[in-house]
Amino acid sequence: MKTVKIILCGCGGVGKEFLQLLADRGEELVAKYDLQLIVMGAADLKGAALTNSDEGLPVAELVTYLKDGNEVQNFPTFGKEGLTGAEIIAQGNADVIVEATPTDLKDGGVAKTHVFGAIEQSMDIVSANKGPFVLFYEELFKRAKAKGVGLHISAATAAALPTLDVGLICLAGTRVLSAEGILNGTTNYILTQMYVNGTAYDVALKEAQKLGIAETDPSYDVEGKDSANKTLLIANRVFGQTLSLSDVSVQGITEVTPEDIEEARKSDKIIKLISEVKVEGDSFKLSVSPKALDKTHPLASVNGSEKAISYDTDTMGGITVMGGKSSPVGAAAAMLKDLINAFVSK
Amino acid sequence: MKTVKIILCGCGGVGKEFLQLLADRGEELVAKYDLQLIVMGAADLKGAALTNSDEGLPVAELVTYLKDGNEVQNFPTFGKEGLTGAEIIAQGNADVIVEATPTDLKDGGVAKTHVFGAIEQSMDIVSANKGPFVLFYEELFKRAKAKGVGLHISAATAAALPTLDVGLICLAGTRVLSAEGILNGTTNYILTQMYVNGTAYDVALKEAQKLGIAETDPSYDVEGKDSANKTLLIANRVFGQTLSLSDVSVQGITEVTPEDIEEARKSDKIIKLISEVKVEGDSFKLSVSPKALDKTHPLASVNGSEKAISYDTDTMGGITVMGGKSSPVGAAAAMLKDLINAFVSK
Numbered sequence: 126m127k128t129v130k131i132i133l134c135g136c137g138g139v140g141k142e143f144l145q146l147l148a149d150r151g152e153e154l155v156a157k158y159d160l161q162l163i164v165m166g167a168a169d170l171k172g173a174a175l176t177n178s179d180e181g182l183p184v185a186e187l188v189t190y191l192k193d194g195n196e197v198q199n200f201p202t203f204g205k206e207g208l209t210g211a212e213i214i215a216q217g218n219a220d221v222i223v224e225a226t227p228t229d230l231k232d233g234g235v236a237k238t239h240v241f242g243a244i245e246q247s248m249d250i251v252s253a254n255k256g257p258f259v260l261f262y263e264e265l266f267k268r269a270k271a272k273g274v275g276l277h278i279s280a281a282t283a284a285a286l287p288t289l290d291v292g293l294i295c296l297a298g299t300r301v302l303s304a305e306g307i308l309n310g311t312t313n314y315i316l317t318q319m320y321v322n323g324t325a326y327d328v329a330l331k332e333a334q335k336l337g338i339a340e341t342d343p344s345y346d347v348e349g350k351d352s353a354n355k356t357l358l359i360a361n362r363v364f365g366q367t368l369s370l371s372d373v374s375v376q377g378i379t380e381v382t383p384e385d386i387e388e389a390r391k392s393d394k395i396i397k398l399i400s401e402v403k404v405e406g407d408s409f410k411l412s413v414s415p416k417a418l419d420k421t422h423p424l425a426s427v428n429g430s431e432k433a434i435s436y437d438t439d440t441m442g443g444i445t446v447m448g449g450k451s452s453p454v455g456a457a458a459a460m461l462k463d464l465i466n467a468f469v470s471k
Numbered sequence: 472m473k474t475v476k477i478i479l480c481g482c483g484g485v486g487k488e489f490l491q492l493l494a495d496r497g498e499e500l501v502a503k504y505d506l507q508l509i510v511m512g513a514a515d516l517k518g519a520a521l522t523n524s525d526e527g528l529p530v531a532e533l534v535t536y537l538k539d540g541n542e543v544q545n546f547p548t549f550g551k552e553g554l555t556g557a558e559i560i561a562q563g564n565a566d567v568i569v570e571a572t573p574t575d576l577k578d579g580g581v582a583k584t585h586v587f588g589a590i591e592q593s594m595d596i597v598s599a600n601k602g603p604f605v606l607f608y609e610e611l612f613k614r615a616k617a618k619g620v621g622l623h624i625s626a627a628t629a630a631a632l633p634t635l636d637v638g639l640i641c642l643a644g645t646r647v648l649s650a651e652g653i654l655n656g657t658t659n660y661i662l663t664q665m666y667v668n669g670t671a672y673d674v675a676l677k678e679a680q681k682l683g684i685a686e687t688d689p690s691y692d693v694e695g696k697d698s699a700n701k702t703l704l705i706a707n708r709v710f711g712q713t714l715s716l717s718d719v720s721v722q723g724i725t726e727v728t729p730e731d732i733e734e735a736r737k738s739d740k741i742i743k744l745i746s747e748v749k750v751e752g753d754s755f756k757l758s759v760s761p762k763a764l765d766k767t768h769p770l771a772s773v774n775g776s777e778k779a780i781s782y783d784t785d786t787m788g789g790i791t792v793m794g795g796k797s798s799p800v801g802a803a804a805a806m807l808k809d810l811i812n813a814f815v816s817k
Binding site: 286291294295297299426435444457469 | 492500503504631633636637640641642643644645711767769771772774784786787789790791792793794795796800801804805807810811812
């Protein structure tokens with residue numbers, strides 16, 4: 126049996142669901158994959174829980190404790206106030222960190238320290254946090270390569286929708302010519318409502334906010350930033366690039382009018398916010414913008430808050446994958462998936 | 472660099488395209504995956520080409536020779552009349568066989584001998600041939616497991632459409648609750664024509680035959696047999712079963728009338744030939760049958776000769792993947808993909 130020691134950084138919604146998955150299906154993972162996942166430490170804002178025991182932390186008890194509204198540093202026996210994720214990582218007593226702190230796109234936040242610290246310790250990285258990968262990809266990639274460290278960021282690139290797995294594994298050996306995606310559920314929901322009900326952007330946005338699909342400050346989604354981040358990560362991972370955000374041309378959906386949608390409808394088209402990676406000779410063109418798609422386009426039928434990505438290849442033709450739960454559970458499941466695929470031998 | 476020695480069984484359309492891929496992108500595979508794929512032997516009906524050299528056969532010359540209409544046993548220097556795939560496999564001088572002989576669903580044909588012989592030699596198996604896996608899965612699986620041999624049958628289960636990769640890799644760690652697929656392009660083409668043009672089944676079939684989409688004897692496709700075979704393989708691989716064809720309830724599209732299609736259309740539905748794997752308690756229900764899908768069903772927009780599969784899971788929700796070239800190149804590319812994923816370390 127393979128045993129993998131984990132340090133969890135971040136005990137918010139995604140971190141808790143990750144612990145819940147480990148608590149619920151530990152035996153299943155052993156039976157199915159011969160894999161034992163052990164949490165050595167779990168850190169949050171004010172402290173951490175830590176053990177040196179080969180049995181790891183009691184995850185079932187820990188997740189119940191956290192879901193009851195308690196904080197990790199107060200977890201009996203194992204909790205320590207003020208202990209940081211960076212300090213735990215520096216002890217080097219784990220195989221992988223699971224980074225689930227909130228994404229910080231200004232300077233990467235604590236996740237930057239976690240991720241660079243993990244590479245220093247030759248620990249693999251599984252991350253739902255986009256920050257360090259969007260901001261410092263080239264540096265991270267180089268250091269990780271030098272140390273033989275795997276970067277597993279499914280959860281940061283549309284979570285349960287397997288954008289990277291499909292591009293890297295299902296299409297291995299093909300030449301991937303382009304990628305087009307609907308990578309943001311909020312904007313797709315708004316555009317779908319505008320198309321179906323003929324509502325104006327403002328109205329559809331307010332409805333999405335009421336339903337909890339859009340944030341109170343929706344700018345990250347509606348201005349195309351979230352899509353741009355995911356586009357960048359997909360370009361770097363699937364197309365083997367080391368590009369940065371300034372390489373992505375970005376236009377959101379705030380200027381899309383009911384008239385635009387009607388005009389598109391007249392020629393049997395539908396407007397979607399499309400992320401695109403195009404190979405043009407030796408260079409790569411990355412963009413996010415509203416586009417009128419033919420009704421027969423594989424992304425045209427991706428509606429509501431669903432996401433999808435289409436790859437075009439030379440030898441396999443086009444492959445489109447859609448769906449995947451957008452939720453803390455979906456993100457946690459994507460991290461678990463990455464762990465299994467990274468550590469279970471074929 | 473990892474070097475993998477291959478024995479190719481079958482030099483027909485798929486086998487030739489596989490050799491072509493190796494000839495065309497050998498350097499690319501080294502650069503991208505640090506992987507060198509070497510063909511030690513290539514067998515067909517009347518003989519084989521064989522080498523003991525660590526450089527393998529000259530694949531670029533071989534594929535040109537074969538595409539010029541020559542037979543492999545006459546390939547200068549390396550060809551040997553009467554030498555069989557089974558004999559080459561028995562020499563044990565390879566890591567993997569690539570099985571690309573025509574599928575034989577009566578008794579497995581030569582592929583049965585190849586596949587069981589390869590397991591005996593502890594060689595991995597990459598196969599585009601469904602025969603042995605449909606007919607003898609339980610026995611094959613047990614022997615392969617005992618010998619630590621990997622069975623890689625993407626090319627046999629919808630080829631470039633990554634039915635197995637998505638189920639096994641993209642959904643690792645989830646509980647897969649069900650699978651629904653449109654796994655046969657010919658029948659989907661016929662049903663799409665019936666829906667779009669209101670034509671009768673016979674008319675649509677004849678048109679598909681004219682276009683080369685349906686075979687002269689269409690029974691394998693239209694009676695649902697091809698779909699049933701793929702359904703069985705997906706159930707066994709993704710759901711970890713050892714079921715056989717008698718466990719699949721099969722109904723083809725020959726009885727579907729324009730009236731059925733119109734009736735479905737009235738309630739905003741569309742009829743598709745659906746392969747289904749359902750978990751019911753501890754047992755599995757496998758079926759192939761025409762079903763009227765709601766227009767919002769993820770498979771409802773899969774038209775023409777396209778194929779697709781939808782998985783439903785507990786933690787990631789539903790994931791649908793569609794597309795993939797249906798051609799000898801697509802099947803060859805699926806075999807190359809399996810080779811890369813089987814032998815490149817993570």
